Amino acid sequence: MKFDMPLDQLKEYMGTNPKPIDFDQFWDRGLRDLENQSMVYELVPSEFKSGIADCFHLYFTGVGGARIHCQLVKPKNQEDKGPGLIWFHGYHVSSGDWVDKLGYAAEGFTILAMDCRGQGGLSEDHTQARGTTLKGHIIRGIEEDNPEKLYYRNVFLDTVQAARILFSMENVDEERVGVQGASQGGALAVVCSALEPRIKKTAAVYPFLSDYRRAWDLDIGNSAYEEIHYYFKFIDPTHKREAELFNKLGYIDIQHLAGRIKSEVLWAVGMEDNICPPSTQFAAYNKITSPKQLAVFYEYGHEHLRTFGDRVHSFFFELMNT
Template sequence: MPADMPLSELYSYNGISPKPADFDDYWARALKELDNQPLDYELVPAEFQSPLADCFHLYFTGVGGARIHCKMARPKVPAAAPGPGLAYFHGYACDSGDWSEKAGYAAYGFTVLAMDCRGQGGLSEDNLTVQGTTVRGHMIRGIDDPDPDKLYYRNVFLDTVQTVRILMSMEQVDEERIGVFGMSQGGALTTACAALEPRVRSAVTVYPFLSDYKRAFELDITTSAYEELHYYFRFFDPNHRREDTVFKRLGYIDIQNLADRIQGKILFVTGLTDTVCPPSTQFAVYNKIQADKELLIYHEYGHEYLPYLSDRILQTFMKL
């Protein structure tokens, strides 16, 4: 399947989903709440160990009191000076992944934190109490609550920032050499984290989710990662009386609205045949980034394994 619009149009596309008028106040208030969260954490030795890396389960208390879990790997032999740190965010409904890839980065001198998203496939808990339904996914969790602070992804975005701040606080980590990385949902969280924590120096975002919801809804939504919007309207608003309200509410957690806050360098990766996260929704983010950025396009690829990308990502972060 070709791109959902010609490449020449993608380069100038800036999204159609609305941005709430109080968007900046919303996130200023959220970050103020996060500032009151301690950076304390608990380390539990992991069952997986490596000759080159010490591996731990790391737990911290996120906003709202939820217990958040990360996989942590750090170099077995301490360096003479603090080294780089890397935060990793996973795809939708998955978890923080295998230990071996974290240990691999630790062998290169990185301290790695890989966060489990609340209530998904890992060990982080979701203690959010909201009014309304979730239907089939997390994207619309909290969408019917009168309080927009109850949106599920508000807390997950804040968890990514707290993860990075904890990483920065570690004595073996140089807080000025922090990278963040993720694919799909993880790409969205990477973008949000780099936007909300401007000290992030380097980011790699791969075919990100959670962008330009209205555009995604206009396309073949039942075959995409945005299908829960289809089921929400089908079951709860079949005449679309609340359509404007729904998309305005989603604007608080639309990463295209955060993109212009990014200050670190970002490598942005997309595939032009992506039907899971349509290319136009991704370009809506990329085109708003004002920081030092590079776009890597896979013309015949979609939401899938991308050849040579792992090597490119390692080379990118080695510059830290």
């Protein structure tokens, strides 16, 4: 990795982006807002049919009134409570194909895969905020004085609401629930575990949304963080609001939530990842105090990590057999 730190330095790196002084109070308020959200959800049978699982579109109302869509995949003929698994997807896309979930359903898991607001799936985005709507969601709401207007604040809370809905299902053993995702999905897996302490296992693959200042200090023009570059170039070309911007982004920086995680964590990093650079990931990983495992893929970037899917399956195996 030529543009980032060597591994020995990465293992000691604790992040650059500032943490707002009221960060913990900010997220405590957000969790209190969720207490006013109904756990009622709507199930619509999917057009996709399977011999081993029942598949549904699940809809719930998130903070701000947005209608949030998830895929729900439940094992057929389940007699006892079984494990649950929450899936989060990468930036811009969706919860994906139903068939992707069938392997875990065959193992007895109930899977809930959430579509992020206003991205490639069916979830709505009701964000009402001043400022640009072009170039991405990191900067959505950044022009507002109130950080509660940030797009990702609501997405982070959606992950908790989705988890609570899965916990509430009569066929799910709440002592056996895990969460997984890659890139944006990896970030949301970290967030969900940090804000919902009942999660038992977290598999995060090269998480996004971490250490924005460090991403800026690197070459981010073609990375997942390119919208920060866009913001400065077209909205704040003389950087008058630079300190304010990075402080505000601190509210949605997963490195500052990572210390809340109680679950066991399996984390994968590609050392040639120029989309979500390793240092931005280590800023969060190094703050986790719960049991954790790090898988380092030396010649890999932001791509399929060969053999890691099998390792994730083994990681969640304990949830199948507790």
